[in-house]
């Protein structure tokens with residue numbers, strides 16, 4: 382198991398956003414977390430990435446406890462994420478957005494930078510090569526000098542992933558990567574996520590509201606409701622689980638699991654700020 386959460390509880394005042402949550406993510410799998418709005422999905426991401434500290438329980442990466450570490454420390458240990466609401470340096474170029482992600486891996490000191498030493502130039506060139514390679518991988522070649530703000534929505538989502546990959550993570554957390562995408566962009570995103578697992582050996586933990594996406598790419602699905610795990614299993618098992626159907630349909634929705642996406646508009650929830 383690459384990631385393990387043990388009895389994680391997180392409260393916000395009277396709200397129990399996560400309650401005694403056990404969750405294990407196996408290496409080189411695509412593991413989806415689904416559940417109605419407010420189920421605690423983003424809160425879980427925030428706990429894993431150190432933006433929030435759980436009130437109880439612990440989280441381990443590859444057997445090492447990471448609970449209580451700062452977000453930058455956790456990032457260095459190999460966990461990268463994207464956000465439910467796109468966060469880019471909107472007025473920087475595509476290339477610079479990725480170079481910022483690469484920063485922890487650039488090896489030169491302040492002095493090297495000031496005197497523009499050979500080490501500085503070599504390091505910068507290597508970083509740029511790596512950034513360009515990542516952009517090519519994500520289908521953003523040729524857009525290196527476009528200002529992020531001017532990219533299409535789908536491209537912005539991909540750029541966020543490029544920046545996360547620049548951290549060279551072992552575990553990638555994607556918070557509703559297809560939110561707001563058209564069917565074509567969603568199809569491309571599915572292909573990309575699968576390639577990350579198959580070609581790069583990555584482990585992906587995915588929060589996703591589009592059931593078609595979830596059923597299509599997940600190795601395992603965990604269903605949360607009111608901060609608790611109510612089901613877990615292969616996509617088809619989860620889809621047929623009465624508890625799961627009730628968690629969604631019990632809230633006034635009209636039809637089956639295939640349309641869960643339609644009743645769960647991507648919220649700009651408070652916890653997404655990771656504050």
Ligand code: ADP
Nearest residue numbers: 393396398418419420421422423424650651652
């Ligand atoms: P999901 O991502 O599954 O939609 P969230 O993790 O965003 O759910 O939210 C879970 C619950 O915790 C909700 O009731 C939400 O209002 C609450 N919550 C999340 N973040 C905060 C916060 N920073 N302060 C107060 N309440 C929060």
Ligand code: MG
Nearest residue numbers: 422423465650
């Ligand atoms: Mg959320």
